[in-house]
Structure formats: structure tokens, C-alpha cells
Amino acid sequence: MKTKNYLIPFSTFLLLAFSLLFVGCEDEVNDNNYLSSSFVSFSYDQTVAMPEGETEVVDVPVFASTPSSVDRTMDVYIDASSTLDPANYSAPSTVTIPAGSTQGNMQVVVTNSPNIGFGGATIVLGMTAQAGVDQPTTFSGSAEAGTLSVTTNLMTITAKTLCEDNQVVMEFTLDPWPEELYWWLLDETGTVVASIGTYALYANPYAGLASGTVVVEEICIPSGTYTLEIYDDYGDGGGPITVTSGGVTLFSTDGAFGSFTSVTFTL
Template sequence: MKKIFSFILLFAALFSFNRCENNIKGTNDLNYVTFEAPSIEVGVDLNGSTTSDVKVYTTQKTGSDRTFTINVLTDASTADPGAYEVPASVTVPANSNVGTFTVGISDVNIGENGSTLVLDIQSQEGVFKGDPTTITITQICPYNEVILNMNFDSYPEESYWDLTDADGNVVASVPAGTYADMEQARKKFCLTDGTYTFTMRDAYGDGIAPPGGYSLSFNGTVIASGDEFGTEDATTFTVP
């Protein structure tokens, strides 16, 4: 048994460049199935949806279809159940060692930090299976992505900000106290073409003491920054 498991580890390392060929040499007595990779990245447009094909591979080809059950490991996943659709199984066709299933992804509570979906192949008698795969889901901004980075001083609860459009409508904002007990914070804005005004504010009126401060960037270029700005620091900018 120990010899078999040692072989499985070796096989996992070699499988990536053998998986589309015929039966792997020396594996005639090993029935093994695994996901294409331990991790997969999927991006989805803000408020949009997408699909992603996921492959599974087996060591052997047989003369009939083989079906494997796919389970979502909900305790290990952070994705909202409403954000994904996963089929109950995947079929490896006859005379093949590759099966494909499609995962549907929607921007439901994904958030700026993304979320994860962990999938596993259900065990079945006579079949060794590989490790689960983790699908990392991230939001993609289809417009103009502007990024705010903040490094706070000893009073992060004093920092707050707002972003308004050309007509003065508030696009996004946070009140004072939002960043209590935080050392750093990051916020992404997905903005349509136009002119905006970003205003960094400090409730006490002395800004953010160095080495702390804030910066607003677009396409890798800093378009606003400051530290000891007093009560507020406003910058008007246009994207793209």
C-alpha cells in the first residue's frame, strides 16, 4: 500500500505532460482521477456573469463512459451559494482520459477581495482521487479602475472620504470611524468615463501624520496623494 501511495505522488508530478496520451506506462493497475490543477483563477465582470471549463484527467482509457460525482466543499469555500452553479458530475467519455464540466460564476457578494470555491471528486470504490481544486473568483472592472490606498497614523478612526461625479452625486463614501483599529486600507472604484472629485477628510482636522498618508491611482499613475492635509484634501480628475 505504501508503494502505491508513493507512486501516486510521483504520478501527480508527471501527469501534466502525459495526461493527453494513451494509458500512462506502468499504471495499468492504477485507476486514478484528478482535477487539471490544484488551483484555478476565474474573473467575472462587475455585476456580470461568466463560465469556466474545468477538466479532470484519468490514468486509464476504457471502452465505456465513466462518471464521477463533483462535490462543493461549502465549509472550505467562501463564495456565496448564489454566485456559482456546479454540475453534479463530470463524464469522461469512452476511449478518453479527459472529462470537462462547466462552472457558472456570477458577481454575487464576491467583493473586492474575491472569494473561493472548493471542489472535490467524490470517492468511489476502486478509484484513487487527487486533491480538491480551489477556484479563486475575482471581480473584473469593465470600465476604469481607480484604486485608493491608505496608510493610517495612530488615529485611523478620524479618516473618511467621499467620491462624487461631475454633477455632485455621491458615487461612494465612508463615514468617520470606519477604519478604527486598522493600519491600512484599500478600496477599488469601477468608474465609467467622466469627471470625478475625490475628497479625503480628517475628523480632527490634522490629516494623516507621516509616514502615513493616502494615494489615488489610475492605470498605475498616482493622481492624488497627501498626508498632513488638514481637514480635507480634494482632487478632481477625469477618466479615462
């Protein structure tokens, strides 16, 4: 068997060695630069529940991955995915992490007036970076291990009305003639405690809503016995209706109730 000996000139070996060293050092510098970047992130989503008319101040902490010798101020914006009416809250336009610290704080003021509702609505906050200093992101893993993951960071505050009694949820699926539907809820004395609004023959408050729309009505009432009365002006019924409280179905109909149906329940 013949063998061949491959001889590499010493100068070529040195060139190859220095090339490998240069590439290795360049990769290491890039990793270190990436790892030393200062990331800024919100901490966690929050939920605030309050009675109608009350106001809550929500403390929102902001964290940085590394301290800095100077104050760092990030612009704060309201993301387009927010669903809460701007009339219900106020939020600062900036948040500052003081020099030498890795934590800053901002406050969002939420007011339950007009009534937010039991289902709740959201304020979604985002940050934009201070140029050349911080990246408003969440991150995990490391560049050295090849597992660094960086994503845009948003923070959600869910605000809703607090029901301290019994929450009753009524769902009305509208038929093509929603203006014919009317309902009210009576207590044991016959007093109206909730209703669709002002009655008007063939012009009731759901008028103008599209067929198939699901209207969700939420009320908060003390324990007791109640009667829900549902009317249809034309007398041909309407769409499906369900009434629940605490996950228990109190009433359900497919809508074939003619001109009138009712249910009495105790909470």
C-alpha cells in the same frame, strides 16, 4: 604470485540466479501496477470576470489517465482555502467520467451578486477518489525511469468584477482613530459618485477597525474629471493614502493633512 580459485557449487549458483530473477520480476510487477493505476486530474485554473449582477457558467473538464469499462464518479469538495462567498456560486458535489472515456465535465455557476469586487476571490475545488479505482492526483514522469511524481490536485477558479470603464483603487492605512475618517468622490458637476458611506461625526464607517488596517476601495467610473475629498473629524489627519488607476499614481499622502485634503484628476 599466488592466486586463489573460488569455486561456487552449482546448486548455490542456481539459488542465487533464481533469487535475482525473483527480485527483478517483483520490481517489474510493482512498477507496472503503479503505472496502470488510473489517475484523475483537473485540467487548468480559470479566471472569470463579469459585470456586477451577471452570471457566468464555468465549464470544468476532468481527465483520467486511462479509460474504464464503467462510469467513474468522483466526489467534489470545496477546499478550505477558497475565499469567494458561497452565496456567489454553486458547484456540483460529484463529477462523472463516462465508461470508455478519459474525460468528464462539470459546471460551476458564478454570480456577481453580491458584488465580488475587482480584486477577485477564489473557488478552490478538490476531488476524492472512487474507492479502489481512481486517485485524484496530478502525476508526471514514470515509475520505470524512477521519476514518477504524484501530488494532490486542486483547481482554482478566480472570479472578479469586470470594469469596462476606468478602475480606480484607493488604499487607506488606518490610524488609531479610524472613526474620524470620511471621504467622497465627486464628478465634474459636484455629484457624489462614490463614498465611504453615511457620514456620522466621530462614528464614520471605518469605526472599529484596527490601527494599521489597510482598507482597499475599488470603483469603476467612466472617463472624466473627478475630485476626491478626504476629511478628518478631529483635524489631526490620518494614515497614509494612495489612489491609483491603471498602475498610475493619482494621489498619495503620508496622512498629515489636518482636517481636509483633496485631489482632482482626469481619466
